[in-house]
Amino acid sequence: MNFKLIFAFASFWACVALIFQSCNQTPSGQPAEEKLPELVSYNFDIRPILSDKCLACHGPDANKREAGLRLDVAESAFKALQENPKAHALVAGKPELSQAYIRIATEDTSLKMPPPASNLKLSQREVDLIEKWIKQGAKYEKHWAFVAPKKPALPEVDDEKWPRNEIDRFILQKQEQKGLKPNEEADKERLLKRLSLDLTGLPPTLKMMDDFLADNSADAYKKMVDQLLQNPAYGEKMAIHWLDLARYADSHGYQDDGYRTQWPWRDWVIHAFNKNMHYNDFVTWQIAGDLLPNSTKEQLLATGFNRNHKITEEGGVIPEEYRTMYVTDRNDLFGKGLLGVTLECAHCHDHKYDPFSQKEYYQMFAFFNNVKEVGIESVIGGPETYAKKPLMEISNDDVKNILTFVNKPDTNRLIVSVMGDLDTTRKTYILKRGVYDALGDEVQPGTPSSILPFDSKYPKNRLGLSKWLFDKKNPLTARVYVNILWQEFFGKGIVKTSGDFGMQGELPSHPALLDWLAVDFMEHNWDIKRLVTQMVTSATYRQSAIVTKEKLGVDPDNILLARGPRYRIHAEYIKDLVLASSGLLNKTIGGPSVKPYQPAGLWEGATSGRGLLSVYNQDHGASLYRRGMYTLIKRTVPPPTMSIFDASNRDLCEVKRLKTNTPLQALVMMNDPAVLEASRVLATKLLQEKSDSKEKLSKAFRLIVCRTPNEKELEVLTSYYNQQLKIIKPQTAEKMIAVGEYPMIKNLDKKTLASLMRVISTIYNLEETITKS
Structure with missing residues (x-):
């Protein structure tokens, strides 16, 4: 393998991609011109300009504000200027009298804003937008994400034949405005791979491929969607994004980083998705299952969601400091994961960009501050450290009669950290500069008024907070989860910054679609499987991923979705694809986490030397x-x-994984024992079949890449073999x-086996193999 050549090609194509992405030009090389909107919106047209070019000096940060002028607040922007009381930054309807526009x-470089020395400059289109906005009255608007969504009318489109459901009308309208047309539907083999990976995290089986290709009925695709939604692997696939959000891990974190048994909560998440628990109940049980009337053991187990944070077991720490950190973690998760806002920025001071005060941060904090926990508990090493109080024990009888979805493989004690409040209310104070022992004014539970004031009819506890979260007037809850699911199926959210819907976040690419989906989601009782079905049955989702020069020039990042999604699948699914295609996959659902192949010495080189996780003891047999x-x-x-492959280390709440492309990923696919073992096992199975070499290679290709190779591809593979x-x-x-622990089959020619194994390993290393296209 010529690594220099690989890196040279990688660098070349990376540069090409950057050039295309940075030059938003038409195929003729001329910049695409965009007309000014008929009605200029402050939220979608003006505020982004101010945010990028003006608010550093004329924004919410009083310490950096110049000339006493603040342009992000109407009251300040319209009042007389501090330096010239006879003039105003903005005069509604009169740009010629508005000093902001004049400047x-x-x-004149001595007057021009932003100053030339700042290296910031408004384009002519941006200047024209501000002029038109002022002419139309310079109306300020509440931030779009803090206004409750309303269901817009479905857009009119020119091509009435293309839309398959409501989603497509919103997507097509934007494409037609830019002069684009959607791609044709992807071929059945590629479409099935995409759908199977998205709904189960697994490649389709050969039988699924054959059945789908043979089914020429009008509803063949819908039948396949329904089949995959009923597959138990659906719950496992859907759980991944929630485990990232909930920062699930199998260790406590910090220096000692001891073992924890929180996996029964993971079993519950898989179970909840498989039985299609609606989102409002799914989240309410996790936030406040212990506070529900006559709460059950299952509802109590669900609250493990809020105990997945890091916990210290080190001696010499200050207990109250760490207890405060645990509460902070829960509060920040609620903000980022469920509300999609950077609430954590108000931990030490008022938020600099969003309308959240430090007082409001600690009012939210108060909901999570009453948990019956301490900052440090017990000593590392014994079974009592696997979970921290408050906790619940899961008995064999529970698994048999109540928690039947928990995969408890032995008779050992099984304990899980859950939520449980004190009998009395712990007082909550504003923490000056966020320091645990710098107590300021006392606060009561409450929510940011800019989002939705806390209704007095709700109890001032976590159950009341959940009722507030799912109040139909809450502008964020439905939008945020709809956006996270859109991100799962299309690669990026309608709001690209899926953890930040605030002032500094990206604007939605399709705001009307986001609002329509959010309201529709609420109208249908927060039904997740219904929402998933809407997305994957749309014509938008079913498009081919082929990209033309025209579309690359007009829309290099595929914001307008005029082609299908194409990106590398998540780390977990890469392993799943390798195991499933080779026939090695252990389909057992739930149970304790396992320790597969891993380079020696990693744990031992970064450990305190104490506890069950100080040494890596690899598992064997089916666990691998x-x-x-x-x-x-x-x-x-x-x-x-x-x-x-960019998996989360689960330190903190993550709602969006990075997508990188590095040589290390190629080295993993070429050298990982799991991939090489899978190649050997699949080669062994194929050699035991009565077929010629071309048939064996074609079958391997279908199992791994999920389509039939064309003649040229099969010719190359056969020649290589x-x-x-x-x-x-x-x-x-x-x-x-001699790789991997899976038993060898005797009496096979080793040279033939090695040759076929090498070809299969090459197929695993194709970009298409681990790409969703």
Whole structure:
């Protein structure tokens, strides 16, 4: 393998991609011109300009504000200027009298704003937008995300034949405005791979492929969607994004980083998705299951959601400092994961950009501050440290009669950290500068008024907070989860910054669609499977991922969705694809996390030397072949292969994973024992079948890439296989096949096995294999 050549090609194409992405030009090379909107919106047209070019000096930060002028607040923008009381920054309807417009439009460098020295400059279109906005009255608007969504009318489109459901009308309208047309539907093989990966995290089986290709009925695709939604693997796939959000891990974190048994909560999440628990109940049980009337053990287990945060077991810490950190973690998760706002920025001071005061932060904090917990508990090492109080014990009788979805493999004590409040109310104070012992004014439970004031009819506890969260007037809850699911199926959210719907977040690419989906989601009782079905049955989702030069020029980032999604699948699904295609996959659902192959010495080099996780003791047998989501996550040393493919280490709430492309990922696919073992096992199975080499290679290709190879591809693979048969020496073959613990089949020619194994390994290394297209 010529690594220099690989890196050269990678660098070249990376540069090409950057050039295309940075030059938003039409195919002719001329910049695309965009007309001014008929009605200029402050939220969608003006505030982004101010935010990028003006608010650093004329925004909410009083310490950096120049000339006493604040342009993000109407009251300040319209009042007389501090330096010239006879003038005003804005005069509604009169740009010629508005000093803000005069200063940005002038060519006089001594007057021009932003100052030339700032290296900031407004484009002519931006200047024209501000002029038109002022002419139309310079109306300020409440931030779009803090206004409750209303269901807009479905857009009119020119091509009435293309839309399959309401989603498509919103998408097509934007495309037609830009002169684009959607792609044709993807071919059935690629479409099935996309759908199967999205709904189960697994590649389709050969039988699924054959059945789908043979089904020419009008509802063949819908039948496949329904089949996959009923597959138990659906719950496992859907759980991944929630485990990231809930920062689930198998260790406590911090220096000692001891083992914890929180996995029964993960079993519950899988179960909840599979039985299609509606989102309002799904979240309410996790926030306040212990406070529900006559709460059950299942509802109590669900509250493990709020106990997944890091917990210290180190001696010498200040208990109240760490207890405060635990409450802070829960509060920040609620803000980012469920409300999609950067609430944590108000931990030490009023939020600099969003309308959240520090007092409001600690009013939210108060909802989570009454948990019956301490900052440090017990000593590392014994079974009592696997969970921290408050906790629940799950008995064998519970698993048999109540918590039947919990996969408890032995008779040992099984305990899980859950929520439980004190009998009396713990007082909550504003913490000056966020310091745990710098107490300010006392506060009562409450919510940011800019989002939705807390209704007095709700109890001032976590159950009341959940009722507030799912109040139909709450502008964020439905939008945020709809956006997270859209991100799961289309690669990026309608709001790209899925954890920040605030002033500094990205504007939605399709605001009307986001609002329509959010209201529709609420109108249909927060039904998750229904929402998933809407997305994956849309014509938008079913498009081919082929990109033309025209579309790349007009829309390089595919914001307008005029082609299908194309991106590398998550780390867990890469492992799942390898195991499933080779026949190694252990389909057991739930249960304790496992320790598969891992380079030696990683844990030992980063440990305090205490506890069950101080040494990596690899599992064996069927445990090696469990799905990626069950890989044990030690926070201080997360699984290296998954980290290389951008998996979360679960330190904090994450609602969006990075997508990187590095040489290390290629090295993993070429050298990981799990991939090589899968290649050997699949090669062994194929050699036991009565078929010729081309048939074996074609079947391997179908199992791994999920489509039939064309003649040219099959010719290349066959040529490579024949070449390997000639050049691989017996001693080399012996070393090649001696990988992994899965038993060898006797009486197979080792040279033939090694040759076929190498070709299969090459197929696993194709970009298309681990790409959703």
